[in-house]
Amino acid sequence: xxxxxxxxxxxxxxxxxxxxxxxxxxxxxxxxxxxxxxxxxxxxxxxxxxxxxxxxxxxxxxxxxxxxxxxxxxxxxxxxxxxxxxxxxxxxxxxxxxxxxxxxxxxxxxxxxxxxxxxxxxxxxxxxxxxxxxxxxxxxxxxxxxxxxxxxxxxxxxxxxxxxxxxxxxxxxxxxxxxxxxxxxxxxxxxxxxxxxxxxxxxxxxxxxxxxxxxxxxxxxxxxx
Amino acid sequence: xxxxxxxxxxxxxxxxxxxxxxxxxxxxxxxxxxxxxxxxxxxxxxxxxxxxxxxxxxxxxxxxxxxxxxxxxxxxxxxxxxxxxxxxxxxxxxxxxxxxxxxxxxxxxxxxxxxxxxxxxxxxxxxxxxxxxxxxxxxxxxxxxxxxxxxxxxxxxxxxxxxxxxxxxxxxxxxxxxxxxxxxxxxxxxxxxxxxxxxxxxxxxxxxxxxxxxxxxxxxxxxxxxxxxxxxxxxxxxxxxxxxxxxxxxxxxxxxxxxxxxxxxxxxxxxxxxxxxxxxxxxx
Numbered sequence: 001x002x003x004x005x006x007x008x009x010x011x012x013x014x015x016x017x018x019x020x021x022x023x024x025x026x027x028x029x030x031x032x033x034x035x036x037x038x039x040x041x042x043x044x045x046x047x048x049x050x051x052x053x054x055x056x057x058x059x060x061x062x063x064x065x066x067x068x069x070x071x072x073x074x075x076x077x078x079x080x081x082x083x084x085x086x087x088x089x090x091x092x093x094x095x096x097x098x099x100x101x102x103x104x105x106x107x108x109x110x111x112x113x114x115x116x117x118x119x120x121x122x123x124x125x126x127x128x129x130x131x132x133x134x135x136x137x138x139x140x141x142x143x144x145x146x147x148x149x150x151x152x153x154x155x156x157x158x159x160x161x162x163x164x165x166x167x168x169x170x171x172x173x174x175x176x177x178x179x180x181x182x183x184x185x186x187x188x189x190x191x192x193x194x195x196x197x198x199x200x201x202x203x204x205x206x207x208x209x210x211x212x213x214x215x216x217x218x219x220x221x222x223x224x225x
Numbered sequence: 226x227x228x229x230x231x232x233x234x235x236x237x238x239x240x241x242x243x244x245x246x247x248x249x250x251x252x253x254x255x256x257x258x259x260x261x262x263x264x265x266x267x268x269x270x271x272x273x274x275x276x277x278x279x280x281x282x283x284x285x286x287x288x289x290x291x292x293x294x295x296x297x298x299x300x301x302x303x304x305x306x307x308x309x310x311x312x313x314x315x316x317x318x319x320x321x322x323x324x325x326x327x328x329x330x331x332x333x334x335x336x337x338x339x340x341x342x343x344x345x346x347x348x349x350x351x352x353x354x355x356x357x358x359x360x361x362x363x364x365x366x367x368x369x370x371x372x373x374x375x376x377x378x379x380x381x382x383x384x385x386x387x388x389x390x391x392x393x394x395x396x397x398x399x400x401x402x403x404x405x406x407x408x409x410x411x412x413x414x415x416x417x418x419x420x421x422x423x424x425x426x427x428x429x430x431x432x433x434x435x436x437x438x439x440x441x442x443x444x445x446x447x448x449x450x451x452x453x454x455x456x457x458x459x460x461x462x463x464x465x466x467x468x469x470x471x472x473x474x475x476x477x478x479x480x481x482x483x484x485x486x487x488x489x490x491x492x493x494x495x496x497x498x499x500x501x502x503x504x505x506x507x508x509x
Contacts, residue, residue, distance in 0.1 A: 078256075096281055097279075134276050
């Protein structure tokens with residue numbers, strides 16, 4: 001966006017990954033980039049973020065990518081403000097969206113035995129969180145490269161305190177930053193979803209590590225240019 | 226009844242005020258619910274996750290005077306015309322209806338008719354308000370409401386509902402919900418003007434192909450004599466949880482009393498006749 005209110009397709013200066021827009025797959029994608037051989041943005045910021053709490057997942061075509069077969073996206077609800085640290089304490093706002101929930105299509109609910117109003121556990125290589133299940137046809141199942149791809153919708157306004165505590169969707173997200181605005185990729189990442197509440201205590205970490213083992217994840221996974 | 230305020234004994238009352246809620250532009254932000262509770266100091270009423278789309282309020286009650294309904298509908302969605310003006314095939318799609326419900330401030334208000342204490346009264350603006358310092362919690366008004374709006378507060382016992390922000394109206398202000406509405410889905414003003422505006426909006430929507438658009442509660446000839454708060458809906462009223470043909474529950478009360486009086490008179494006459502016959506018989 002420029003000062004005259006218009007956006008430029010050709011931006012000769014100012015963008016680290018300019019001057020023309022191209023398509024890269026997200027850091028974690030169930031698919032290979034259909035347009036280029038280059039899978040991920042080569043100038044994204046991942047260097048230095050290799051940490052046991054920030055393991056990245058293999059992407060489409062790489063072994064272990066099928067351990068995280070779904071895509072998740074996080075978003076806001078009008079009733080809460082950013083991560084909810086303020087609005088979860090206000091009764092008039094908390095009562096309007098009182099619990100952390102995930103939105104799934106009827107097709108995904110059937111595939112993974114997710115019960116309407118029951119609990120689901122969403123897992124990535126970083127964390128396992130639990131959410132109440134809202135089954136809705138608004139969550140459209142996509143067809144990508146001839147394959148059915150289910151989406152998991154996650155509002156990100158919850159955390160451990162307030163009148164309406166709940167698990168935090170942000171815990172699922174890995175650090176891989178956009179090179180221009182340095183924002184992590186919380187709009188599209190791969191995950192798994194399973195019925196029931198998440199394990200408590202050390203068993204929660206065991207579950208995440210079991211997923212890491214199954215996907216063959218190491219400190220180098222997903223760090224390549 | 227043309228003007229309920231004048232009929233209630235106000236001399237030269239101000240114009241009747243009301244709400245026109247145009248649900249076709251509601252975005253479901255619930256700002257009306259929050260603004261209402263903030264201004265009127267209505268308590269929160271529970272942190273319950275319902276799973277009914279984004280509606281965790283469920284309905285109007287003692288502690289909810291504005292309620293936004295969310296309805297997910299699977300239906301064909303017109304694809305629109307292409308460059309040559311040819312209409313595309315309707316595709317299977319999803320429609321998300323949102324609508325902010327409120328007390329209807331009926332022209333013939335049954336809650337007001339049955340209130341034995343005078344706590345419920347007709348204001349000079351033609352609206353219906355409960356006085357919280359007079360209500361004794363008898364609860365007669367609750368089954369009387371044909372819309373199920375007015376409700377008893379638990380642990381308090383008194384009846385509560387939308388006041389159409391009577392305190393704000395007196396100061397020339399707009400009710401809190403209408404003030405907070407970012408899309409002007411909730412419009413406040415003199416009822417005559419709102420009815421004209423609603424008719425124009427309905428014509429516009431019909432012209433754009435929304436054949437199912439309709440007004441609800443705007444007709445002074447309906448079972449409650451028309452609502453002071455009426456709506457533009459995009460489907461049948463039942464879809465939004467509204468009664469399709471509400472009737473003021475006290476409508477038949479005069480005729481019921483007349484029938485009861487006739488029955489009582491008849492019984493008394495029969496008893497008197499029986500005594501008279503007995504007395505005459507003894508004399509004979």
